[in-house]
Amino acid sequence: MDFIDKLTELSARIQRQKESVLTEEAAKTAFVLPFIQALGYDIFNPEEVIPELTADHGVKKGEKVDYAIQLDKQKVILIECKPVGSDLEAKHAGQLFRYFSVTEARFGVLTDGIRYVFFSDLEKENKMDERPFFEFNLLQFSESNVDELKKFTKNFFDLQTIISTASNLKYFKALSEEIRAEFDSPSEEFVKILTGRVYPGRFTQQIKDQFTELTQRAMRDFIRSRVNERLKTALETDNHENVAEIQKREEVTEEDLNKVNGVLTTEDELEAYRVVRAIGAEYVDPERITMRDAKSYCAILLDNNNRRPICRLYFGKSKMSVSIFVPENETKIDINKISDIYRCRAELELAIKQYDKHS
Structure with missing residues (x-):
């Protein structure tokens, strides 16, 4: 499964479960650990993902950082967790600031299981910056966000590469916020x-x-x-x-x-969409099932929300397949003709019902 597919799957899980995840411990178990796992780290290996790392600071003894990621016996990322919906600004990162100064890690992450705010020491060595250089939101991300996050995966992690681009990311984000503010209300x-x-x-x-x-x-x-x-x-x-x-x-x-920009919906895609809509009409109002085409695939969504994918159509010149977003997984099925989609009724039902508690 591709990295972006893992993130999309985790995003769908969060949509389903976030109302039930009420504590910091629940957020860590349900969302944060799967996120670390999606980055390619072995959450069951305490030499790679260290839970409750003790990070004493001055007179403060016994303080612990929730997770530390270690590569080649060097701590590279510290992660501090908060309950879902918590403020993740610098003023709420006191513990992370203290942890940062007593370890060799160059990156600190503050998260509520949905938003991941990345800090480093770009302004003064061994002192965590007050302004983050990157933020990733599992409920709202773009391909460019995924490309930046991919640098933190185990297979692609390279300290110098990340540091060299982090400064530009940080100030680009800050400038974007200033431009947006001026656009909304000129100072x-x-x-x-x-x-x-x-x-x-x-x-x-x-x-x-x-x-x-x-x-x-x-x-x-x-x-x-x-x-x-x-x-x-x-x-x-x-x-x-x-x-x-x-x-x-x-x-x-x-x-x-x-x-x-050249995205052309084919007749086969339209026919397949009508089949999926017909199947889905047994469980939800068919008006809620929408189609959003792209160059590489055609997505069928619930409520026109790309965080509620039902399936994707991959229709090439010589091969057709349907990728269905069943709960906790993504099932890819090759088909010979459009009517074969009717054989996927059970999977499509699961994909639709997972987003709607009243279906």
Whole structure:
């Protein structure tokens, strides 16, 4: 099973179980240990995954870090766990700060079993930074997030490689947050800088109010223009979407961009989707079963939520298969014709019912 598939499977489990995981110990057992295992570490080997590592600090004796990951007899990652839903900011990482300074580990992770916040000592050696350089959320992640997380897996772990990119990750994240904040609500400082470049007069309160609104409108117009440029480029591709109509929309969805970038849903995929929907109609409202196509596969989801996958269709020129997300596993079944999907009724039922307690 690929790394991203392991994470998707764990994400589906969290969706099902998070309401029942109420304590820190439950989060560690149900979510954190499977996450460490997905990274490729042997959670049953105490020389590789050390639970309750004692990390004495000054006058504080007997303090323990929840888990330490060790490679070649060197501790490389410290993990401190909190209950699901806990704040995971630097001010809540006091224990992790103390553990970090008395071990050789270069990475500290604060987690509630769903979010994993990664810290290092990029600013001052052997002192954990207050600002994390990376965060991974098991309920909301992209392929680029997975690529970054993969660097921490046992097979790919290389300290120098991670350290060399961690600084850029950290400040890129910080800059992204600042840009998002300015986009949502431009600060006086930001508005004043831009105003000074286009308006020669004094920056009075009246001018501030006027240019704050203008700045916000200009930024939104810029983003819309860039999206339109991408859509216009797509006019050169052979697809069945009316690009001009998409350009008129107030918001452009991911599915719109997929369609104009060469993702073509085949008749076989549409027929297979109708079969899955017909089977699923016995258990849920068929309107809840949706399809989201991509270049490498066609996903069938519950509630149009990519964290609720029912199955994926892998339809090549010479081979067809259906990968069904049954609880705790993913079952891949080769088929010769679309009607063969009816033979997967039991697996599809399990895949659908796992997300809906009322089904």
